[in-house]
Amino acid sequence: MSDRIFAAALGIIVLIYGWIALNTIKAPFQYDPLGPESWPQLLALVMLICLALLLWRPDAAGFDLTQPSALRLLAMLGLLIGYALLFKPLGFILATFAFAALNSRMLGASWRGALAFGFGMGVGGYVISAGLLDLNLPDGPLPGF
Amino acid sequence: MSNKTTVILAAMMGLGLAGTAMAEITKPECVAPAKPGGGFDLTCRVVQTGMEAMLPRALEVTFMPGGIGAVAFNEFNTSRTDDPNALVAFSTGSILNLLVGKYGEYSLDDARWLAGAGVDYGAVIVKADSPFQTLADLMAAMSADPTSVVLGAGGSVGSQDWMKAALIAKAAGADPKAMRYAAFDGGGEALAGLLGGAIQVYTGDMAEMAAHLDGSLRILAALSEERLPAPYAEVPTAKEQGVDAVWPIMRGYYLGKNVSDADYATWVAMFTTAHADAGFQKVQAEKGLFPLPLAGAAFDAAVRAQADTLKTLAVEAGLMPAN
Amino acid sequence: MTEVFSGLATGFSVALQPFNLMLVLFGCFFGTLIGALPGIGPINGVAILLPIAYSLGFPPESALILLAGIYYGAEYGGRISSILLNVPGDAGAVMTTLDGNPMARNGQAGKALSLSALASFIGGTVAVVLMTAFGPLLAQFGVGFQPSDYVALMIFAFATLASLVGANPIKTLIGAVLGLMLATIGVDSNTGVMRFTFGVPDLLSGIDFLVVVIGLFGMAELFHLVEQQARGAVKSIPVDRTFVSWADILYVRWTLVRASLIGFIVGVLPGTGASVASAVSYGVERRMAAPDDKMFGQGDRRGLAAPEAANNASAGGAMVPMLTLGIPGSGTTAILLGALLMFNITPGPQLFSQHPEIAWGLIASMYIGNVALLVINLPMVGLFARLLTIPQHYLTPLIAILAFIGIYTIVGNPFDLYMIIALGCMGWLLRKLDFSLAPVILGFVLGALFEDNLRRALSISGGDWGILLSTWESYLLYALSMGVVIGPWWRGRPRRRGEGAADKA
Numbered sequence: 001m002s003d004r005i006f007a008a009a010l011g012i013i014v015l016i017y018g019w020i021a022l023n024t025i026k027a028p029f030q031y032d033p034l035g036p037e038s039w040p041q042l043l044a045l046v047m048l049i050c051l052a053l054l055l056w057r058p059d060a061a062g063f064d065l066t067q068p069s070a071l072r073l074l075a076m077l078g079l080l081i082g083y084a085l086l087f088k089p090l091g092f093i094l095a096t097f098a099f100a101a102l103n104s105r106m107l108g109a110s111w112r113g114a115l116a117f118g119f120g121m122g123v124g125g126y127v128i129s130a131g132l133l134d135l136n137l138p139d140g141p142l143p144g145f
Numbered sequence: 146m147s148n149k150t151t152v153i154l155a156a157m158m159g160l161g162l163a164g165t166a167m168a169e170i171t172k173p174e175c176v177a178p179a180k181p182g183g184g185f186d187l188t189c190r191v192v193q194t195g196m197e198a199m200l201p202r203a204l205e206v207t208f209m210p211g212g213i214g215a216v217a218f219n220e221f222n223t224s225r226t227d228d229p230n231a232l233v234a235f236s237t238g239s240i241l242n243l244l245v246g247k248y249g250e251y252s253l254d255d256a257r258w259l260a261g262a263g264v265d266y267g268a269v270i271v272k273a274d275s276p277f278q279t280l281a282d283l284m285a286a287m288s289a290d291p292t293s294v295v296l297g298a299g300g301s302v303g304s305q306d307w308m309k310a311a312l313i314a315k316a317a318g319a320d321p322k323a324m325r326y327a328a329f330d331g332g333g334e335a336l337a338g339l340l341g342g343a344i345q346v347y348t349g350d351m352a353e354m355a356a357h358l359d360g361s362l363r364i365l366a367a368l369s370e371e372r373l374p375a376p377y378a379e380v381p382t383a384k385e386q387g388v389d390a391v392w393p394i395m396r397g398y399y400l401g402k403n404v405s406d407a408d409y410a411t412w413v414a415m416f417t418t419a420h421a422d423a424g425f426q427k428v429q430a431e432k433g434l435f436p437l438p439l440a441g442a443a444f445d446a447a448v449r450a451q452a453d454t455l456k457t458l459a460v461e462a463g464l465m466p467a468n
Numbered sequence: 469m470t471e472v473f474s475g476l477a478t479g480f481s482v483a484l485q486p487f488n489l490m491l492v493l494f495g496c497f498f499g500t501l502i503g504a505l506p507g508i509g510p511i512n513g514v515a516i517l518l519p520i521a522y523s524l525g526f527p528p529e530s531a532l533i534l535l536a537g538i539y540y541g542a543e544y545g546g547r548i549s550s551i552l553l554n555v556p557g558d559a560g561a562v563m564t565t566l567d568g569n570p571m572a573r574n575g576q577a578g579k580a581l582s583l584s585a586l587a588s589f590i591g592g593t594v595a596v597v598l599m600t601a602f603g604p605l606l607a608q609f610g611v612g613f614q615p616s617d618y619v620a621l622m623i624f625a626f627a628t629l630a631s632l633v634g635a636n637p638i639k640t641l642i643g644a645v646l647g648l649m650l651a652t653i654g655v656d657s658n659t660g661v662m663r664f665t666f667g668v669p670d671l672l673s674g675i676d677f678l679v680v681v682i683g684l685f686g687m688a689e690l691f692h693l694v695e696q697q698a699r700g701a702v703k704s705i706p707v708d709r710t711f712v713s714w715a716d717i718l719y720v721r722w723t724l725v726r727a728s729l730i731g732f733i734v735g736v737l738p739g740t741g742a743s744v745a746s747a748v749s750y751g752v753e754r755r756m757a758a759p760d761d762k763m764f765g766q767g768d769r770r771g772l773a774a775p776e777a778a779n780n781a782s783a784g785g786a787m788v789p790m791l792t793l794g795i796p797g798s799g800t801t802a803i804l805l806g807a808l809l810m811f812n813i814t815p816g817p818q819l820f821s822q823h824p825e826i827a828w829g830l831i832a833s834m835y836i837g838n839v840a841l842l843v844i845n846l847p848m849v850g851l852f853a854r855l856l857t858i859p860q861h862y863l864t865p866l867i868a869i870l871a872f873i874g875i876y877t878i879v880g881n882p883f884d885l886y887m888i889i890a891l892g893c894m895g896w897l898l899r900k901l902d903f904s905l906a907p908v909i910l911g912f913v914l915g916a917l918f919e920d921n922l923r924r925a926l927s928i929s930g931g932d933w934g935i936l937l938s939t940w941e942s943y944l945l946y947a948l949s950m951g952v953v954i955g956p957w958w959r960g961r962p963r964r965r966g967e968g969a970a971d972k973a
Contacts, residue, residue: 017664020664025663027656028303028463028464029322030302031302031324032924035659043645043652044649046645047649050645063901065900073695080892083872087885099868103868104862107694107860181515211884216883301655301659326927330657337610340795341613357794
């Protein structure tokens with residue numbers, strides 16, 4: 001069943017992709033006979049055939065995702081998005097501290113361990129990356145190297 | 146050493162003229178709108194090394210890749226419009242992308258064109274054993290049958306690399322749309338294509354030819370106004386061969402559009418000093434660039450003049466609407 | 469040939485000076501560190517550290533030797549996260565995860581790491597030897613490779629990879645086409661037309677290969693770990709003290725030879741690099757194995773040794789056109805070329821006569837770099853392997869943080885952080901539905917090369933499809949493609965081989 005849902009959902013995306021390839025992609029002029037549109041059109045066609053085959057004969061037994069797992073995954077996703085959002089404005093040290101502490105706490109570390117880990121990752125990561133290896137990491141409000 | 150002292154003194158005078166603005170430039174930065182290692186990185190290194198002595202502290206080079214420069218242009222039109230510390234590197238290719246709308250709804254007025262880092266010129270290159278001995282041979286072949294010659298360069302249709310080929314086709318009286326052209330992924334691959342015989346003519350740049358002056362290639366023409374200094378002094382220009390094709394590839398810097406006049410003037414003064422400095426010129430030459438001693442209003446005018454040329458070609462090729 | 473030996477002598481006398489020797493070791497060590505960050509491979513490692521090397525004010529040969537050390541170190545550093553965490557460090561390391569990570573999960577992390585170091589060493593050494601002996605000759609071959617030949621090479625690559633079909637061929641194909649579709653996003657490199665960018669400037673130059681790798685593999689692995697942990701299904705891996713043995717080396721000896729040669733040749737071609745080299749050599753090994761050999765993908769030593777030897781060999785191969793003709797064949801060599809130019813040295817045919825100490829010094833330092841890597845890394849294998857004993861609740865955020873550092877410092881664009889998260893969700897979903905992720909990545913890499921070269925060839929011929937069958941190289945590659953597709957099927961019919969059972973020893 002899950003295979004069928006997946007195939008149908010992907011099918012819709014591929015239809016949109018194919019529609020764009022058929023209608024909006026066009027070069028003012030081109031030196032090759034294919035142009036920018038033929039290859040995506042071919043891909044859309046092949047994909048639709050494959051998806052049709054998958055719809056007709058799916059194989060995955062089931063999509064077993066228990067509610068606690070799903071919640072955990074959503075929390076993880078939320079944390080990652082938050083980390084990405086704050087990465088630049090807060091700077092590497094603060095954003096990493098928050099993310100590492102919350103994430104490790106969520107996954108079962110003690111509060112003390114989580115905070116120490118967050119501190120280590122934020123400060124240590126910054127010192128190694130920006131100081132030792134001279135990589136560009138965002139400073140945020142803190143003074144950088 | 147005395148040379149360096151003069152530079153510093155001159156720079157301080159330049160700053161003095163700009164008055165209170167001096168305090169503003171505290172943490173100079175050069176944004177290369179690409180990944181490390183490419184042409185924009187190099188552009189930033191020119192100011193980093195060439196102007197080291199004039200800046201209040203070491204200039205930091207940062208990278209903002211994405212969208213062939215669009216991400217950086219967007220950033221400096223949304224969140225960092227008035228940052229007096231940050232120069233952004235650009236090239237002729239960026240101006241073209243801006244014109245044809247690849248950067249979105251922006252125009253030439255959405256940046257303060259500051260100063261030149263240097264310039265390179267287009268070159269028309271064939272293999273040493275090519276039947277084309279001079280530019281005239283190539284012109285004759287192309288005007289007889291534009292499809293008889295395969296040209297190639299390191300950029301797609303509509304890129305500034307392609308425009309050099311289109312310019313040659315036009316000079317031969319052929320329609321650029323009717324020529325044969327292969328787009329390669331960068332100059333290195335196009336050069337390999339030329340040496341391997343996939344293409345017959347490569348419209349590249351002069352500076353990258355430094356490594357190839359040993360006889361495996363023949364440069365039919367330099368697309369500069371006048372002959373370039375050694376080691377290119379032997380290469381004739383297209384103009385002196387009677388073909389009106391000039392193609393400078395400018396490299397320079399812009400500032401956000403809301404940077405104050407005072408800060409802009411400070412930078413202009415520093416660049417004016419630097420352009421006259423032997424140390425800066427040495428760095429420029431090391432990075433394979435020819436001098437482009439323009440800053441401030443003169444540079445802005447040069448950018449706009451080049452934009453007009455690019456626009457004419459792009460409109461003719463149907464790559465952008467006429468207005 | 470005497471020229472070669474006297475040149476090498478010059479080179480070694482430069483590279484073996486205590487100061488330069490120290491630089492190689494230092495470079496290898498830092499390279500390994502930086503390479504271990506997902507996303508930062510040799511290309512970016514060298515690009516990032518190049519300005520530092522320049523600013524230290526060393527003589528050019530010393531700076532280049534340092535860079536060569538960093539290069540080799542970063543190449544190897546990328547393996548650590550591929551093998552231990554199933555997060556490929558860079559483009560060339562994707563294939564390494566396929567068998568390397570299962571080995572680590574079977575409690576053979578130490579063996580996998582040391583075998584990978586050895587395979588890299590052998591691949592790298594074979595490449596340097598071939599390069600020393602046949603450099604100029606091969607450069608001509610590489611440059612003579614036409615766009616139409618690249619089309620044939622891509623067909624060959626697809627043919628060898630047809631072996632990746634898992635339980636369900638349709639799903640493999642869907643994965644590959646998905647990768648091909650992702651590769652079409654961005655400005656078309658032939659006509660400059662924007663495709664599927666939806667007005668987002670960040671998408672104009674396409675999705676960066678590293679973003680796809682880190683997203684699909686790294687972030688997906690992260691979600692997978694969280695889910696496993698939520699069910700309490702994470703099994704702890706004991707500290708293992710396994711190490712590569714002579715039996716292992718003997719077992720993969722022919723694999724190493726084949727992979728090194730394939731890697732070197734693919735590397736010499738401008739335009740294809742470590743990712744294509746490792747994919748083709750893995751595909752070839754799989755095709756060579758008996759059809760009933762089910763070990764591949766479960767932690768087969770050949771499946772680890774092949775891509776490792778190949779991608780190091782391709783790194784050496786890529787130096788050939790760069791040093792002898794001044795044409796960079798890959799991202800990394802383009803940066804090394806930039807480095808040479810910074811020191812006012814123009815590579816090309818005259819490099820060896822004008823600056824023998826630099827050309828040969830660089831080559832000699834590659835020999836030394838290979839050895840240094842082995843010397844530094846073999847003793848550290850045990851230490852790296854202990855990474856797996858870090859508790860899950862620290863390991864998971866660690867992976868995320870490393871991925872963020874890697875992506876942010878190279879790409880420098882917060883947009884790509886969202887991209888890796890989105891691709892991570894996609895990768896997790898695909899894994900959950902029993903799709904294999906390798907075809908997606910390979911589709912992504914090979915697809916763009918295939919389309920660009922096909923259309924480039926057709927532009928050159930003015931639309932005549934006959935150009936695709938115009939050189940002996942393309943005939944040979946099409947014949948080989950037929951061979952790898954038909955060969956195993958034909959061979960598998962009449963007899964069975966007992967190697968599969970012997971494998972488990």
